[in-house]
Amino acid sequence: MxxxxxxxxxxxxxxxxxxxxxxxxxxxxxxxxxxxxxxxxxxxxxxxxxxxxxxxxxxxxxxxxxxxxxxxxxxxxxxxxxxxxxxxxxxxxxELATQIKRQREELDQFLQAQGEALRRTLAEKRHRHFRALLGAAEESVARRLRDKEAEVEKAKRRNAELEARVAQLNVEAQVWQAKARAQEATAASLQAQLQQAIMSGGAAASMHDSRRGEEGVKCGEGQAVDAESAYVDPDRVVASWGPACKACRKRLASVVLLPCRHLCLCTECDRVAQACPLCLTARNSSVEAFLS
The missing domain is CATH 1.20.1270 (Substrate Binding Domain Of Dnak; Chain:A; Domain 2)
Structure with a gap:
């Protein structure tokens, strides 16, 4: 078995x-x-x-x-x-389905977090870019405004200078008008003095001629002619009427000295005279008078 x-x-x-x-x-x-x-x-x-x-x-x-x-x-x-x-x-x-589901959820969370971080980063970069653009635009506008303000200030200063110049010219015009009126008054006074001097000079010349005529009649009988009277100066100009020059005493006085207003020089002596020969006042200008 x-x-x-x-x-x-x-x-x-x-x-x-x-x-x-x-x-x-x-x-x-x-x-x-x-x-x-x-x-x-x-x-x-x-x-x-x-x-x-x-x-x-x-x-x-x-x-x-x-x-x-x-x-x-x-x-x-x-x-x-x-x-x-x-x-x-x-x-x-x-178990595998649970693991896959958990991994998928974690991946979705990670992708969502990364997307949110990327969105925040892009938003921050965009915000910084916008701020940089706004800063550049504000700086450009501010620079242009400063330039315009400088131009306005320059125009204001120029306008003020022009206004001051206009005021100065107005004052100078008023001064010149006052001087012109004063010169007109002076000229009128000089004209009156000239007329008076002409009249007084003509009377004195006639009296002098009559006196010389009488003396000539008296001295003509048997007296010799004086040497001075016999000499004839070719540059001597005897004034037929009006006052004679107080410097050369040869030509007619036709220049009024200022500020003393004396009619005492001829045109030739007026070029070299520094003071009035009558009152010895320093002259600063002169006016030629045309006697008619």
């Missing part, structure tokens, strides 16, 4: 099932997750009923019945393994 009490399995169907079970459990153990995967038992480790051989040939029906029972037990174990593998895969898929 032979008893097969060891765990050796010479059935090729059993060997194929064991290899399928090992191939099924191999990829499941490759996942390293936090949850502890269920432990699997290899088919080779399962206790199988010992086959006892009595040396007697059993009927074919009994052997077939025994093989069917063994196949059913193996199929039941295989179904248990498949169900446990399905549960484990569902757990793994749930």
């Amino acid at each position: 032979f008893f097969n009490s060891n765990n050796n399995n010479n059935n090729p169907r059993k060997r194929g099932r064991e290899m399928a079970a090992v191939a099924t459990t191999a990829p499941m153990n490759s996942f390293s997750l936090q949850t502890q995967p269920p432990q699997f038992i290899e088919l080779s480790q399962l206790q199988r009923p010992n086959v006892v051989s009595t040396g007697l040939r059993l009927s074919f029906g009994d052997q077939q019945h025994l093989h069917q029972n063994q196949n059913q037990s193996y199929e039941h174990q295989h179904q248990n393994l498949v169900s446990s593998s399905t549960a484990f895969l569902s757990i793994i898929s749930d």
Whole structure:
């Protein structure tokens, strides 16, 4: 009698099932997750009923019945393994879905934060650019305003200078008008003095001529002619009427000296005279009088 009490399995169907079970459990153990995967038992480790051989040939029906029972037990174990593998895969898929969802949420939050930071950065840069543009525009406008204000101040100063010049010219015009009126009054006074001098000079000349005539009649009898009376000066101009020049006493006095207003010089002596020969007053100007 032979008893097969060891765990050796010479059935090729059993060997194929064991290899399928090992191939099924191999990829499941490759996942390293936090949850502890269920432990699997290899088919080779399962206790199988010992086959006892009595040396007697059993009927074919009994052997077939025994093989069917063994196949059913193996199929039941295989179904248990498949169900446990399905549960484990569902757990793994749930964990993976949770991880993917969390990673997606974190990625969305990161992208949102980066987008918000980029938006703030762009807004700040745009704001700085606008402020720089406004500063440049304000500086340009301020510079132009300063230039215009400088031009206005310059125009105001020029206007004030022109107004002051106009006022000065008005004052000078008034002064010249006053001087002209004074000169007119002086000229009128000089004209009156000239007329008076002419009249007095004519009377004196006539009296002098009559006196000389009387003296000539008296001296004509037997007296010799004086040498001075006999000499005739070619430059001597005897005034037929009017006053004679008080400097050369040769020509007619026709220049009035100012400010003393004396009619005492001729035109030739007026060029060199520095003072009035009558009152010795320093002269500053002269006026020529045309006697008619």
